[in-house]
Amino acid sequence: MGKKEPDINAMLACPRPFEPSSHITMAHGGGGLVMHRLIEDVFMKAFDNPLLGQRHDAASLSIKGVHLAFTTDSYVVQPLIFPGGDIGSLAVHGTVNDLAMAGARPLYLSAGFILEEGLSLDLLRKIVNSMRCAADASKVALVTGDTKVVNHRNGDGLFINTAGIGVIEHDRVIGPGSVCPGDAILINGDLGRHGIAIMAVREGLEFETTIESDSAPVAAAVLDLLGQGIDVHCLRDLTRGGLASTINEIAESSGCGALIRESAVPVRDDVAGACEVLGFDPLYVANEGRFMAYVAEQDANRAMEILSRHATDTQPALIGHVTDTASKRVILESRIGAMRILDMLSGEQLPRIC
Amino acid sequence: MGKKEPDINAMLACPRPFEPSSHITMAHGGGGLVMHRLIEDVFMKAFDNPLLGQRHDAASLSIKGVHLAFTTDSYVVQPLIFPGGDIGSLAVHGTVNDLAMAGARPLYLSAGFILEEGLSLDLLRKIVNSMRCAADASKVALVTGDTKVVNHRNGDGLFINTAGIGVIEHDRVIGPGSVCPGDAILINGDLGRHGIAIMAVREGLEFETTIESDSAPVAAAVLDLLGQGIDVHCLRDLTRGGLASTINEIAESSGCGALIRESAVPVRDDVAGACEVLGFDPLYVANEGRFMAYVAEQDANRAMEILSRHATDTQPALIGHVTDTASKRVILESRIGAMRILDMLSGEQLPRIC
Numbered sequence A, B: 001m002g003k004k005e006p007d008i009n010a011m012l013a014c015p016r017p018f019e020p021s022s023h024i025t026m027a028h029g030g031g032g033l034v035m036h037r038l039i040e041d042v043f044m045k046a047f048d049n050p051l052l053g054q055r056h057d058a059a060s061l062s063i064k065g066v067h068l069a070f071t072t073d074s075y076v077v078q079p080l081i082f083p084g085g086d087i088g089s090l091a092v093h094g095t096v097n098d099l100a101m102a103g104a105r106p107l108y109l110s111a112g113f114i115l116e117e118g119l120s121l122d123l124l125r126k127i128v129n130s131m132r133c134a135a136d137a138s139k140v141a142l143v144t145g146d147t148k149v150v151n152h153r154n155g156d157g158l159f160i161n162t163a164g165i166g167v168i169e170h171d172r173v174i175g176p177g178s179v180c181p182g183d184a185i186l187i188n189g190d191l192g193r194h195g196i197a198i199m200a201v202r203e204g205l206e207f208e209t210t211i212e213s214d215s216a217p218v219a220a221a222v223l224d225l226l227g228q229g230i231d232v233h234c235l236r237d238l239t240r241g242g243l244a245s246t247i248n249e250i251a252e253s254s255g256c257g258a259l260i261r262e263s264a265v266p267v268r269d270d271v272a273g274a275c276e277v278l279g280f281d282p283l284y285v286a287n288e289g290r291f292m293a294y295v296a297e298q299d300a301n302r303a304m305e306i307l308s309r310h311a312t313d314t315q316p317a318l319i320g321h322v323t324d325t326a327s328k329r330v331i332l333e334s335r336i337g338a339m340r341i342l343d344m345l346s347g348e349q350l351p352r353i354c
Helices: A008-013 A033-047 A087-101 A121-137 A193-202 A219-227 A242-254 A269-278 A297-310 B008-013 B033-047 B087-101 B121-137 B193-203 B219-227 B242-254 B269-278 B297-310
Strands: A059-063 A066-075 A105-116 A141-150 A158-167 A184-187 A232-237 A258-261 A291-295 A317-322 A330-333 A339-341 B059-063 B066-075 B105-116 B141-150 B158-167 B184-187 B232-237 B258-261 B291-295 B317-322 B330-333 B339-341
Touching: A033 B121, A033 B141, A059 B105, A059 B141, A059 B158, A066 A087, A066 B105, A066 B158, A087 A105, A087 A121, A087 A158, A087 A219, A087 A232, A087 A291, A105 A121, A105 A219, A105 B059, A105 B066, A105 B158, A121 A141, A121 A158, A121 B033, A141 B033, A141 B059, A141 B158, A158 B059, A158 B066, A158 B105, A158 B141, A158 B158, A184 A297, A193 A269, A219 A232, A219 A291, A219 A297, A232 A242, A242 A258, A242 A291, A242 A330, A291 A297, A297 A317, B066 B087, B087 B105, B087 B121, B087 B158, B087 B219, B087 B232, B087 B291, B105 B121, B105 B219, B121 B141, B121 B158, B184 B297, B193 B269, B219 B232, B219 B291, B219 B297, B232 B242, B242 B258, B242 B291, B242 B330, B291 B297, B297 B317
Parallel strands: A066 B141, A105 A141, A141 B066, A258 A330, B105 B141, B258 B330
Antiparallel strands: A059 A066, A066 A158, A105 A158, A184 A291, A184 A317, A232 A291, A258 A317, A330 A339, B059 B066, B066 B158, B105 B158, B184 B291, B184 B317, B232 B291, B258 B317, B330 B339
C-alpha cells in the first residue's frame, strides 16, 4: 500500500482561517453535529413549516388526494469518477434512495448541472450517459433539467443537483415518530465502502484489491418489504455521517434509544483494514447503497429474508434493537461485550464524498 | 456615469484557452445557440424521453390522474445580492415562474445549497430569509432541502438549486405545439432590467438612478389569464437570451414565424441608455419577472386588461403576432418600418445573471 505526499503548496495557498461560528467550514457539510446545527439554526428557522419539520430525507405531500414524496440533493463528490461509480450515477442513486426512505416508488427526476468553464465535453458525456443508465436501472425518468456555467476556478468541474418525485402507495407512517421500543434494526449490507473508495482515490492509497463504492439504488428492496406486508416503522439511508450519525438522528427524533451489537455490523476485511490505516471508524463512514430499516420485532426474520433476495454482493444484518429508555442514547456493545455510548459524528470526517 | 478599470491581473491569471467543441465555455451557459447545441447534443441525446422532449420550462406529468408540473433551475448569479433582489429571491421567482409557464399553480419547492468554505453565515442567513419572503409572496412552501460545502476556491460563495412542483388545474395544452398563425404575442412589462441591474453592479457602472432587477413571481397573472378563460396557447419567461432567443425557440418548436414591432416593446429610458453604453440590445438581455403569452387574437384585448391589473411598476404590451409562414423566421419591424430577421443569441452576452 502506498500513500502520496500531501500537496503542501495547495495547503499553504489556502490557509482556511474560517471560524465555524461566523463562516462556513468544511465541517458544515460533513454530516455531523456542525452540519446539523447549521440546518437547525439557519434553514429550519427560516423555512419553518410542518412538511419541512418532518425532518425526513423526503417530504411527504398530498396533492388532490395523491400521496407523493419530494426530495433533493446536490452532488459535489471529488473525484468525479471513482471506483464503482461516478457523480452521475451517484446523483441518481442518492435521490432515488431518499424517495425510497419515505416508502415511495421513485418516478421522476430533475437534474441541474453546474459546469465549470474548461470541463471536458467528453467527460461530461460519459457522466451524463452513466446517469441515464442509473436512471433506467432505478426505473425513473429524468424529465426536466437545467444547465449553468460558472467561470474557471469558481466551480470544481461539475456539480449536479437532482430532485425527485415518488408516489406513496400505502398508508403507513414511516418515520422516527413510528419507532417503538423492541423494534428490530436491520441494515441491507456491509458498511463503509463508498467513503473508503473515494478516500482511497483522493489520497492515492493502493490496496491489494480496489475497494469499490456500494453506490446502488435500494428502492426495489424497500418496495418489496412494504409489498410483503412487513411492519416497517422507519427507514433511513446511511450516507454522510454513516450509521452512527443516522442512528443518533433517529434516536433524537423518536425519543427512543438503541442498542447495537458491533459484532453484527458487517464490514469487509479490506474496508476494515483501510479504516485502520486512515484512522476512521467504519460506523461513521458514508455509504450510498445502504439503509437501516426499523421493523416490528415479529417481522424481523421475514424482513431479513426479503433483504437477502435483493442483496447481490453482500448480506443484510440484524444489528440491534430499539431500547425502552427515555435517554435517547445509542449504546454500542463491543465485540468483547463492553458497552459504550455511540455518538453522532462531531466534526468533519470525509468531506465531499457525495 | 463611471466605470471601474477591469482587473487585468484576474484576466491574466485565467487565460481561458477553452475550445467550445471540446470543453465547456461561458457561452455554453449564455442562453444562446451554443447552449442550445449543448443541451441537444449532450443532454437530450442521453435522456431522450417524451416528457423531456416537451422542451418546456417545466415537464407536465400525470400521477394517478393528477396533472402536475415539475421543473428545476440552478442559480449561480454574481453578485449574490444585487439591486432589486438576491440569489435567494431569484431562486424562488425563477422556479415559480417556470411552473407558471406550464400553466401550473406553484405549490412546493425544494432547495439545494452549495456553500463555499468561507461564506459568511450572516450573508447566508440574509439570503435564506429573502428566500422565505419570496416563497411566502409566491404562495409556495419550501418543503425539502440539502446542504453541501465545497472547498474554498472550488465554488463562488453560494449556488442554489430549486426544483418545484405545481398542479395543473385546466385541460389546455400550453406550449409551442398550440401556437397558431394570427396569435397575439403579449409581454407583461418592460424588458432588460434584470440583466442590466446585474451588469451595472458587476462592471461598477453608476447611473443617475439605480436600475433594479425586475425579478418577481408571475404565477398570479398567469393563473388569472387562465381563470378568466383567455385562450392561452403558449407561455414562456424571458430569462437567459432575452425576448429574441425565446421567441426564436418558440418559432423553431412551433414551426410558425412571428412579426414583432420594435416600437411596441417597452424598454425604460435608463435601461435603453445603459444598453447603448454597454453595447447590448435590450431584446437579448435577461429578465426575471417577464413572460410572453401567445393568446388567440380575439382574446388579446381582454388579456391585456388582465395583465395590466397584475402590473405594478410597468405596463404590459402587445408586441406582435404569429405569422403564417413556413420559414419559422422571426421578423422585427424597426421603429422606422424596416424589416430584419431577429436571430437567436449566438454566443455569450451576459453570463451568470441567473
